[in-house]
Structure formats: structure tokens, C-alpha cells
Amino acid sequence: MADMSAPRVVLVDASVYVFRAWHSMPDEFVDADGHPVNAVHGFLRFLLDLLQRTRPTHALVAFDEALESSFRNEFYPAYKANREPAPEELKRQFGYCRALAAALGLREMADPRFEADDLIGSALHALRPEGYRGLIVSADKDLSQLLREGDEQWDLARDTRWSAAEVHGRYGARPERIADFLGLTGDAIDNIPGVPGIGAKTASALLDHFDSLDALLERIDELPFLRIRGAKSHAARLREHRELALLSRRLATISLDAEVPGRAVDYEVAAVRGDLLDPMLDQLRVGPITRRRIADWSASLA
Structure with missing residues (x-):
């Protein structure tokens, strides 16, 4: 039986939630220069919800940068070729989302050859020898291949969790x-x-x-x-x-060979970087309710 008291790393498939926010949040959110930031506001709310509900000590927020340059495209050029490229305004917002995650004290990563799934898989693979179990935050069935005893996957939007033992019943295979x-x-x-x-x-x-x-x-x-x-x-x-x-x-097959930090200490949640975060919140025109939630998160780390 899995030791549920074993340390846990929270692994976030961030791009899914950025795209979801892009499609669901109204266009009225603009930054101080008038650029759309609806996806950023939605992603920040998601991230604060996640932090409040999980209180992680170790975390990785992984972003996709390799949708057209993945190592998979090298041997199969048609991989994901059916997807429309992200609009320029959305690409710009991804940069904000990565910067916000880092300023909130979270390890964030993207790679030009490896997808977010590969970064998550490689990080979890690296931390298993230190006794860590994973909480993978994503609805993507591909990521279920990483689950082992003690791990869970969590579709936060639907608030549905499943373990390795439940994958077959959910998808039809172990x-x-x-x-x-x-x-x-x-x-x-x-x-x-x-x-x-x-x-x-x-x-x-x-x-x-x-x-x-x-x-x-x-x-x-x-x-x-x-x-x-x-x-x-x-x-x-x-x-x-x-x-x-x-x-x-x-x-x-998710790669376990991406170049990621290999020790648990590399994924420790750090203090909020107010020097980086405060100017971004001003630029993004973030309101008082969200700022209060950030302050509460920061205080909980003290």
C-alpha cells in the first residue's frame, strides 16, 4: 500500500489552463498599455486556487514551448500539425503567465524540444528516488501513463481525481x-x-x-x-x-529524459518575489481581491 505521508510534488500542465482562460475570460481585461491579458488573469486565478487548495512544498509549473519544434516533429513532421498556431496576443500572455509563476515562488519551465508532459514526466522520474509521489494537475489522459502507486492526477476544473489503480477504468488501459x-x-x-x-x-x-x-x-x-x-x-x-x-x-510516449533539475530542493516553493511581482500586478491592472489572495499566500509561506 502506498505511503500517503510520503512527500509530494505538484506538477502543473500549465498551458492547458492558459488556453482555457483565453477561451473563457472576457476580452475586457487589458494591461496598462491596452494589450489583452484575459488569459493571464484567468491563469492567475487558477494558480491561486491551486496553491490555496494544495499548499505545496514542492512544485513545477510546466509550459509548452515545443508545439512546432518538439523532438517528435523531427521523426514525424505531421505531429500536432492539425492545430492552429497560437495568436500573437496569446503568445505574449504566455510570457506573463510564466513570469507570474516564477514571482509566486514556483519552479517554472518550458523547453523548445520537450513538451510540458515531458518536463513533468522527467521531473517526477528524477524525484522518485527521493521518495516523492506526484500530484499531476491536468485533464490530459496522456499524463496518466506516469501514474504509479501513491500518485494522483487531478482535473482541477472538474474537481476530479484518479489514482494509478483507476486509470484502466477511466481510459481502458493500465x-x-x-x-x-x-x-x-x-x-x-x-x-x-x-x-x-x-x-x-x-x-x-x-x-x-x-x-x-x-x-x-x-x-x-x-x-x-x-x-x-x-x-x-x-x-x-x-x-x-x-x-x-x-x-x-x-x-x-512521454519522455523521461528531458534536461530538468534532478533534486527535490530544486522544486521547493520559495518566498514570493514582491520586487518582481508588484510591478507586474500594476502593469496587468490586477484588482484588490486578487492582490489580497496573493498576500495571503505570501503570508502562509513565512
């Missing part, structure tokens, strides 16, 4: 087989192709029987004899699209 699962089904959001004609239900049944994509491909001759609807045609698809399945799994 955490360590999520990438195999996506190798079969693909992922339209990330433009990962998968195997044509294999959906989530079939992929789940295949992995439950064979345990892994590798075992499935090695024992593909068994597939036509299984009590799985369309088993014979699925075997033919897998023979034809074997390399596509392996490529898709590679695309869906």
Missing part, C-alpha cells in the same frame, strides 16, 4: 500501457494516426488479452481466434499497419 493504447487508437487531438479501424473498446480488449502492443504484434496469429468482434479484420489491419502502430506509440 498506466504503463496508455502509450500502447494510443499506439492502437491514435489521438486526433495530437494528430497521432494509430491503426485505422481500431477504436478504444477494441484496443482495451486486445491489451487486456495480450498485455502489451509488443506481445500483440509478436502473437498476431492468435488474434483471429479470439472472441473479439472483427478479430480477423483487426489482425489484417495490424499486419498492414504494424509500423504505424509502433510510430504512434513512440509519439504518445
Whole structure:
């Protein structure tokens, strides 16, 4: 049984919440120079909610900077090519969000080759030997592949949490087989192709029987004899699209090799940097209620 008293690092998939704020917050939020900052205001509220509810001692706020320059694009140029590039005004707001996270005393990171998922996975991998368990703040199913005993994932917007043991019931595969699962089904959001004609239900049944994509491909001759609807045609698809399945799994696998700080002390929540934060709050025209919440957070760290 997991030791729930073990130290915890809070790992935030920040870009998801910046985009959510961009779409949900009204355009009336502008900074002192008249530039839109609606996403910044929404993200700051999210971050303060998170800090208030988790009171982290160790944290990482990871941002995506690699949507067009990820190492995955090097071997599959179509990766995420279906996404519209972020508008310039939103790109500008990402800079504010990163600066706010740092000024609030949080370790923040982005990388031109590694996505936020990779930074989160690499940080958690680095901290496990020190006994840390992770609380991953994101609704993204890809990140569930990182969950192990003692870890949790939290969709803060829906206030829904799940553990490693609950991943199969939620998505149809165990955490360590999520990438195999996506190798079969693909992922339209990330433009990962998968195997044509294999959906989530079939992929789940295949992995439950064979345990892994590798075992499935090695024992593909068994597939036509299984009590799985369309088993014979699925075997033919897998023979034809074997390399596509392996490529898709590679695309869906979170890297644990990003260059991130490797010690728990590197993720300790620090004191609020008022010298950096106060000018930003003025520039962003942040109101008294939010400033009071920041002051309360700062006081709790003393």
C-alpha cells in the first residue's frame, strides 16, 4: 500500500489552463498599455486556487514551448500539425503567465524540444528516488501513463481525481500501457494516426488479452481466434499497419529524459518575489481581491 505521508510534488500542465482562460475570460481585461491579458488573469486565478487548495512544498509549473519544434516533429513532421498556431496576443500572455509563476515562488519551465508532459514526466522520474509521489494537475489522459502507486492526477476544473489503480477504468488501459493504447487508437487531438479501424473498446480488449502492443504484434496469429468482434479484420489491419502502430506509440510516449533539475530542493516553493511581482500586478491592472489572495499566500509561506 502506498505511503500517503510520503512527500509530494505538484506538477502543473500549465498551458492547458492558459488556453482555457483565453477561451473563457472576457476580452475586457487589458494591461496598462491596452494589450489583452484575459488569459493571464484567468491563469492567475487558477494558480491561486491551486496553491490555496494544495499548499505545496514542492512544485513545477510546466509550459509548452515545443508545439512546432518538439523532438517528435523531427521523426514525424505531421505531429500536432492539425492545430492552429497560437495568436500573437496569446503568445505574449504566455510570457506573463510564466513570469507570474516564477514571482509566486514556483519552479517554472518550458523547453523548445520537450513538451510540458515531458518536463513533468522527467521531473517526477528524477524525484522518485527521493521518495516523492506526484500530484499531476491536468485533464490530459496522456499524463496518466506516469501514474504509479501513491500518485494522483487531478482535473482541477472538474474537481476530479484518479489514482494509478483507476486509470484502466477511466481510459481502458493500465498506466504503463496508455502509450500502447494510443499506439492502437491514435489521438486526433495530437494528430497521432494509430491503426485505422481500431477504436478504444477494441484496443482495451486486445491489451487486456495480450498485455502489451509488443506481445500483440509478436502473437498476431492468435488474434483471429479470439472472441473479439472483427478479430480477423483487426489482425489484417495490424499486419498492414504494424509500423504505424509502433510510430504512434513512440509519439504518445512521454519522455523521461528531458534536461530538468534532478533534486527535490530544486522544486521547493520559495518566498514570493514582491520586487518582481508588484510591478507586474500594476502593469496587468490586477484588482484588490486578487492582490489580497496573493498576500495571503505570501503570508502562509513565512
